[in-house]
Amino acid sequence: MATASTHVRIDPDLKEQASNLFAELGTDMSSAINMFLRQCVMRGGIPFAIEKPRYSQRTLDAMEEARRISRDPSTPRYHTMEEYWAALAEDDE
Numbered sequence: 001m002a003t004a005s006t007h008v009r010i011d012p013d014l015k016e017q018a019s020n021l022f023a024e025l026g027t028d029m030s031s032a033i034n035m036f037l038r039q040c041v042m043r044g045g046i047p048f049a050i051e052k053p054r055y056s057q058r059t060l061d062a063m064e065e066a067r068r069i070s071r072d073p074s075t076p077r078y079h080t081m082e083e084y085w086a087a088l089a090e091d092d093e
Contacts, residue, residue: 006033 010018015029022032039047055063069075078084 018032019029022028025032027035036047076087078087
């Protein structure tokens with residue numbers, strides 16, 4: 001199959017985040033863009049809703065707190081629920 005080049009301007013941080021995500025999914029940026037474009041053609045439009053989220057300030061604050069906690073290297077990490085419950089039990093002692 002012949003291919004054509006396309007140049008797209010993307011925010012560098014967004015590009016890095018997307019590239020990392022696609023790598024975790026076992027694909028690359030080019031393949032992901034091709035999948036997106038194929039879905040657009042198959043569906044006759046964008047394959048997902050494009051809308052402005054209507055979150056309350058409380059929800060936005062909670063989402064920011066969750067992001068901050070998830071990036072904090074000092075936040076405890078658990079591999080199983082048993083580890084989590086054991087840590088909670090230790091805190092109660």
